[in-house]
Amino acid sequence: MYSNEPAILIGIDGIILFVGEKIQDITGISADDLLGKNHLDVLPLPKDNIDSILTAIDDVLQHKEQYEFLSVNLNHEIGYAILHCILKPIINPSTHNVVVLHVESKKLPLHIYLNSILSQVNAQSLSDKYNQMNKDDLLTLREHEIAFLLFYFKSAKKVSIVLSEIYGKPVSAKTIANIISAQLYSKFDVYGQEALLDKIYELGYHQKIPQSFLSNLFIKLS
16 A cells, blocks of 8 residues: 555554655665664654654644654755655554554655745754754855855845845845855856856755754644
């Protein structure tokens, strides 16, 4: 029934009972290495998401309702995708108790949920630990923010509007344009916005969410 889905079946004790074929594309782990193991021990879950995931599982077990969330991978791997995850309870009709969790995860292009992600922004709440953990070796934080936003919003003016909203103070389009021409062109070794956007895509910066844009690594949808 679930063999062709990007799905995992997990017992209420946390042990993985079944692994769909497509889930291996998401986890990068074979079914043999997942089956019979506790999901917290073998799935590539960001450590800072664990408490939120356990809370979601408790909600499903208690309320017996579907739970949806976005899990954001902050490893900054080129080509990674946002995961849209759905926890579904499988209920024993005799006892009405949840006996198995059906976990479905789908890779999503970042732009689909960009607005949802930006709505979670709370730049002031970020800890030094997170900022250090996700520091980019090539770009400063501000350059990283601009490169990321420029890919989606295409103009210095629109980027300045977004950054102004995020930080609650004016960020001028002229400042953004200067950083693009004086710093990003040089660091990416390109000239012109079209070439810059191509390089941002090539290096995966369109999917490298700046840490300053995230107040939560786990975004609840339901």
